[in-house]
Ligand SMILES: Nc1ncnc2c1ncn2[C@@H]1O[C@H](COP(=O)(O)OP(=O)(O)O)[C@@H](O)[C@H]1O
């Protein structure tokens with residue numbers, strides 16, 4: 745998957761640094777614009793195994809590009825930005841810019857999230873495997889803060905897993921969501937938790953709590969030995 749933009753507007757064979765990989769896409773720095781990154785959908789053989797419904801969605805995405813991960817995420821970001829205003833999403837959900845096409849396929853161009861030192865921000869998932877950089881308490885406080893923001897603006901972002909967040913802020917960690925697909929696409933057959941506010945709040949609270957528990961399980965809670 746060593747493909748990236750060779751020039752603005754097309755995906756060519758020159759490689760940008762890999763920033764991360766999720767279940768569906770590999771994300772590389774955009775060689776034509778240091779402020780951006782490119783998300784490329786992985787071929788079926790390289791994707792992480794998922795359940796039946798997600799498999800069906802992936803298959804539909806191959807037949808109808810409009811239903812693919814990149815198109816879904818771009819649509820999700822544009823809709824939320826149109827309803828709340830882009831300034832409301834700044835620093836919370838990474839901006840999806842456009843889909844670009846080239847000889848090696850298509851990619852979603854997004855704003856790259858950087859940390860206070862100007863480097864690409866690391867995923868929460870990576871930081872949970874790197875004890876010493878942030879404490880469990882500090883990362884859990886960042887989850888609390890993000891959860892409050894979702895509730896305050898009634899945002900149905902339901903896939904709160906550690907790979908979907910990067911951590912900006914070197915002293916005080918701040919979560920930025922880099923995968924907004926779940927605003928529109930989920931595992932449910934009938935997405936009632938998107939329609940009914942009480943169910944949405946409950947689901948977000950449950951998923952945020954599960955994320956905090958995972959952080960504590962990975963990084964532990966400091967024990968005062970005295
Ligand atoms: N805008 C971004 N800025 C910095 N890193 C990013 C950005 N988008 C994605 N990443 C990195 O790529 C990884 C996978 O991205 P993601 O969109 O969640 O892929 P998938 O759709 O496969 O789940 C993230 O965990 C993160 O490390």
Ligand SMILES: [Mg+2]
Nearest residue numbers: 766907908923
């Ligand atoms: Mg993801």
